[in-house]
Amino acid sequence: GDGLLSEPLAHPDFFNVKELFSMKDLFNARVHLGHKKGCRHRFMEPYIFGCRLDQDIIDLDQTMDHLQLALNFTAHIAYRKGIILFISRNRQFCHLVESTARECGEYAHTRYWQGGLLTNAHIQFGSGVRLPDLIIFLSSLNNVFEPHVAIRDAAKMNIPTVGVVDTNCNPCLITYPIPGNDDSPSAMELYCKLFKMTIIRAKDYRKQREVFHKLQ
Amino acid sequence: TLRLIYTTTAAWKKNVAASGPEKYTEAFIKKQIEEFNLGKRHLANMMGEDPETFTQEDIDRAIAYLFPSGLFDKRARPMMKHPTEIFPEQRKIQWGEDGRPFHFLFYTGKQSYYSLMHDTYEKLLNVQKHQDQLAAQDLPPQKEKKNLVGSRWLTKTELEEMLLEKLSDDDYSRFIQLLQKLVMMPCGNIEENYIKKFSREISAQLQKVVIEPLKYDEQGVAFSTGEGARKTSRATVTVYDNGTGKITVNGIDVLHYFPVLQDREQLLFPFQFLDRVGKHDMVCTVSGGGRSSQAGAIRLASAKALRSFVTEKEVESMRQAGLLTVDPRVKERKKPGQEGARRKFTWKKR
Numbered sequence: 001g002d003g004l005l006s007e008p009l010a011h012p013d014f015f016n017v018k019e020l021f022s023m024k025d026l027f028n029a030r031v032h033l034g035h036k037k038g039c040r041h042r043f044m045e046p047y048i049f050g051c052r053l054d055q056d057i058i059d060l061d062q063t064m065d066h067l068q069l070a071l072n073f074t075a076h077i078a079y080r081k082g083i084i085l086f087i088s089r090n091r092q093f094c095h096l097v098e099s100t101a102r103e104c105g106e107y108a109h110t111r112y113w114q115g116g117l118l119t120n121a122h123i124q125f126g127s128g129v130r131l132p133d134l135i136i137f138l139s140s141l142n143n144v145f146e147p148h149v150a151i152r153d154a155a156k157m158n159i160p161t162v163g164v165v166d167t168n169c170n171p172c173l174i175t176y177p178i179p180g181n182d183d184s185p186s187a188m189e190l191y192c193k194l195f196k197m198t199i200i201r202a203k204d205y206r207k208q209r210e211v212f213h214k215l216q
Numbered sequence: 217t218l219r220l221i222y223t224t225t226a227a228w229k230k231n232v233a234a235s236g237p238e239k240y241t242e243a244f245i246k247k248q249i250e251e252f253n254l255g256k257r258h259l260a261n262m263m264g265e266d267p268e269t270f271t272q273e274d275i276d277r278a279i280a281y282l283f284p285s286g287l288f289d290k291r292a293r294p295m296m297k298h299p300t301e302i303f304p305e306q307r308k309i310q311w312g313e314d315g316r317p318f319h320f321l322f323y324t325g326k327q328s329y330y331s332l333m334h335d336t337y338e339k340l341l342n343v344q345k346h347q348d349q350l351a352a353q354d355l356p357p358q359k360e361k362k363n364l365v366g367s368r369w370l371t372k373t374e375l376e377e378m379l380l381e382k383l384s385d386d387d388y389s390r391f392i393q394l395l396q397k398l399v400m401m402p403c404g405n406i407e408e409n410y411i412k413k414f415s416r417e418i419s420a421q422l423q424k425v426v427i428e429p430l431k432y433d434e435q436g437v438a439f440s441t442g443e444g445a446r447k448t449s450r451a452t453v454t455v456y457d458n459g460t461g462k463i464t465v466n467g468i469d470v471l472h473y474f475p476v477l478q479d480r481e482q483l484l485f486p487f488q489f490l491d492r493v494g495k496h497d498m499v500c501t502v503s504g505g506g507r508s509s510q511a512g513a514i515r516l517a518s519a520k521a522l523r524s525f526v527t528e529k530e531v532e533s534m535r536q537a538g539l540l541t542v543d544p545r546v547k548e549r550k551k552p553g554q555e556g557a558r559r560k561f562t563w564k565k566r
Binding site: 081083085094095098099101102105106107108109111114117124125126128129130132 | 323
């Protein structure tokens with residue numbers, strides 16, 4: 001009981017998520033490519049390494065740190081059997097995100113966001129609903145290039161968020177932003193793979209620990 | 217103690233999800249079913265009938281006898297029905313004991329619809345992959361397309377029944393567009409089994425009108441019958457072959473029955489069209505309507521009868537001439553606030 005939940009919190013990188021990715025992987029998956037200078041959001045300037053021929057390049061050192069924090073956080077949430085909701089309103093990767101969520105055993109929402117899903121859940125779903133404990137944004141904008149409503153709603157409902165923020169996104173309300181590209185297929189596949197591996201690893205570890213504690 | 221027997225108003229509340237799960241737990245419904253069956257046997261005993269063979273109709277009659285009610289609304293009267301009919305079919309709770317929903321798309325709101333879209337899109341991707349493989353091997357893509365003529369897609373209500381969820385028109389049209397896209401692709405035949413689930417055969421429209429063969433009476437003369445209607449007239453006609461163009465209506469000769477030339481021209485029209493003016497005899501019975509509508513009814517009936525004497529091409533030409541179509545015009549009803557069907561009362565400025 002107590003040791004099961006408190007032990008992982010003692011270490012900074014209990015699940016060793018650092019080994020899942022390297023700078024080279026991020027570079028090959030084109031995570032460092034941002035949008036053009038005109039699309040740049042003011043609050044993304046700290047995360048931008050520079051600008052080449054009008055195209056913003058994201059600082060991969062910072063991305064590595066943020067990614068490690070985010071993956072560690074998702075691993076802890078998955079270890080404690082939390083509900084994880086993947087959100088991406090990018091039509092190109094809707095199927096990929098849904099399949100990733102299904103394979104992890106978690107949940108996805110890549111469709112039109114109805115207004116009261118989080119804030120009005122007890123009326124829309126029923127009275128005993130359990131809301132997600134973590135929301136992962138694989139693309140934090142919606143189809144009209146505005147910040148996704150779920151960022152604000154999650155902040156209202158005290159749900160922590162992890163989000164991949166591109167150079168045109170607003171990283172303000174996201175608890176664990178990951179500055180990186182959200183438009184290339186290779187980058188999205190990399191993120192999906194990383195999240196899937198962390199969640200599965202955390203869940204397997206939890207099962208092992210439960211069996212171990214039962215035997216004791 | 218107050219015992220909740222059954223809830224009438226709660227049965228018609230639309231938002232079942234918000235009404236609270238306690239009233240409709242499975243244990244509660246089971247108890248209601250047991251009580252219903254017990255009550256059914258008691259009722260059968262009371263009415264002096266056999267408890268084993270006591271049907272729902274017998275129950276309804278017994279309740280109407282024991283509790284006569286003069287209320288106008290049938291739904292307000294006392295009723296005793298099986299609990300599954302009274303308590304609406306509620307969607308079972310979508311999450312387990314620990315609170316985690318069963319379906320991975322639960323948080324979208326329309327889980328069955330979106331999972332359907334997800335699966336269909338997956339089939340589309342499979343087909344594309346297959347196409348790419350064939351293209352890589354330099355084989356030409358298969359061009360056998362499924363014939364869409366005799367089939368239709370599911371209607372919106374049928375899809376709603378299948379998914380047990382409400383759909384909007386937009387959602388439905390999107391799904392149909394996705395299915396069309398899947399079928400239109402060259403290698404779409406791979407997913408035929410999947411597509412068959414969403415298409416229905418329409419055979420009724422392809423049935424042709426059956427033209428009856430000629431009948432022969434005692435002298436060996438060929439004849440055929442036809443029926444026609446126009447406004448309120450109904451006519452039945454027998455057209456005999458090897459005739460002289462004699463026409464009898466209700467036992468009276470045509471010249472006496474239809475003194476007006478216009479009506480007799482109407483009767484003549486089908487024969488004139490087929491160049492068989494003096495070749496057939498006709499015996500008709502007609503009732504209802506006025507002189508012009510009776511003439512129109514006999515015309516339609518004789519044209520239908522003549523179909524048996526004539527080739528298919530001539531039948532088609534008759535149909536195009538309008539000889540075989542029933543005239544749909546009937547007297548329009550008078551509306552309140554107007555003097556007639558269309559005529560308004562005289563408008564006075566002041």
